[in-house]
Amino acid sequence: MFKYxxxxxxxxxxxxxxxxxxxxxxxxxxxxxxRNNMEKVFTDYGKRTFFGGADLENAELAxxxxxxxxxxxxxxxxxxxxxxxxxxxxxxxxxLGESDLNLSDLECADLHEANLIxxxxxxxxxxxxxxxxxxxxxxxxxxxxxxxxxxxxxKFVNAIYNDNTILPFPRQMALKKGMVKI
Numbered sequence: 224m225f226k227y228x229x230x231x232x233x234x235x236x237x238x239x240x241x242x243x244x245x246x247x248x249x250x251x252x253x254x255x256x257x258r259n260n261m262e263k264v265f266t267d268y269g270k271r272t273f274f275g276g277a278d279l280e281n282a283e284l285a286x287x288x289x290x291x292x293x294x295x296x297x298x299x300x301x302x303x304x305x306x307x308x309x310x311x312x313x314x315x316x317x318x319l320g321e322s323d324l325n326l327s328d329l330e331c332a333d334l335h336e337a338n339l340i341x342x343x344x345x346x347x348x349x350x351x352x353x354x355x356x357x358x359x360x361x362x363x364x365x366x367x368x369x370x371x372x373x374x375x376x377x378k379f380v381n382a383i384y385n386d387n388t389i390l391p392f393p394r395q396m397a398l399k400k401g402m403v404k405i
Contacts, residue, residue, distance in 0.1 A: 285323075300338075325363075335373075364388050365405065 275295040282302045289304075291311040300318045306326040313333045321341040328348045335355040339362050346366040355375045362382045372391045380401035384390065390397055397404070 364402075 273293045274297050275293050277294070277297045279294075279302055280298050280300045282299065284307055285303045285305040286307060287304075288308045289312060290308050292309070293313045294317050295313050295315045297314075297317045299314075299322055300320045302319070302322045304327055305323045307324075308328045309324075309332055310328050310330045311332065312329075314337045315333055316336045317334075318338045319334075319342050320338045322339075323343045324347050325343045326346050327344075329344075329352050330348050331351045332349075333353045334357050335353045337354075337357045339357055339359045341361045342359070343363045344359075344367050345363045347368070349367055349369045349372050352369070352372045354369075354377045355373050357374075357377045359382045360378055360380045362379075364382055365385045366387045367384070368389045369391045370389050374391055378400075379397070381403055382401075383403045383405050384397060385405050394404075
């Protein structure tokens with residue numbers, strides 16, 4: 224339980240920093256993030272970056288440290304986030320369909336109501352992630368660690384997993400949810 228409380232405190236801190244960023248953006252002190260200026264905005268503002276609602280479709284973000292960043296309602300469809308540190312980040316209602324999250328660290332990330340259709344989450348760390356009402360249809364979960372992830376009402380139809388996948392529910396339930404073991 225203590226780990227969950229720490230995760231919540233970090234998540235709340237990221238929300239507050241995101242609000243500070245949004246206020247500075249409104250006052251024209253900081254550029255609005257987009258695919259073209261993302262590196263500059265992130266470098267200028269660091270972990271306090273707020274990409275809420277940003278259009279980052281097909282963005283190249285592999286091997287990046289994006290811990291506790293707010294991507295709420297962002298379009299990251301087809302983005303390459305392979306091997307990135309995304310711990311404590313907020314992806315609520317974000318479109319991550321067909322994105323590459325292979326080997327990414329999403330521990331304690333908020334992915335509730337996110338679109339993850341066809342996403343590659345193989346070998347990713349999803350411990351303590353919030354996947355409530357997320358759509359993981361056709362997602363690749365082979366070798367992923369989903370220990371203690373919240374999955375209430377998440378859709379897993381045709382999501383693939385293997386013997387090395389650590390699921391937050393019994394394997395029999397995986398089949399009932401429509402998952403496919405390879």
